Amino acid sequence: KQEVTQIPAALSVPEGENLVLNCSFTDSAIYNLQWFRQDPGKGLTSLLLIQSSQREQTSGRLNASLDKSSGRSTLYIAASQPGDSATYLCAVRLMDNFNKFYFGSGTKLNVKP
């Protein structure tokens, strides 16, 4: 069974700092990996999706990387802003069952003004 881990569980940084969120997974036979943002009391919003054949994806101040061999993905946020405060979750989709997504428990980010 795929295990997805996100460390740290919570992170607090001052505004303007660059930061990295981590996601690790145990089964490297993944189809893709997706990063989500969740605001309090809301659903999940997709940020970036990386296919297994890709090494990274970028959207604005966000950059996600994927290293299947080591079972790791990172989400890099440049020049953090208070509006980035949210919980960030990663999810992996396996090659042998496209219909199952395995989620980490998330990293709760607080960006202080």
Added chain:
Amino acid sequence: NAGVTQTPKFQVLKTGQSMTLQCAQDMNHNSMYWYRQDPGMGLRLIYYSASEGTTDKGEVPNGYNVSRLNKREFSLRLESAAPSQTSVYFCASTRGQGQGGTQYFGPGTRLLVL
């Protein structure tokens, strides 16, 4: 284009009561999912429907039933609610197998079982 919608937004039940959570998507997606989210445990898959007419168990199916009513709608039923089913329930959809595909989520239903 509303995306994924869920009703109700919030519900309080007494132990033993039943209810159905409704989900609909207007993106012509083939696959739909029901998750529950509990503090510190991430999202856990309850049931999914890979395509219209099919449903399969996920990680935590006990105490739940689902119906894929048509391509747009996927409902989750609690036949006899228990306090352990207090959670936030999310419905999601994707285009479907072999099509890569971002997963889109509804806003959630917050359920409290007393």
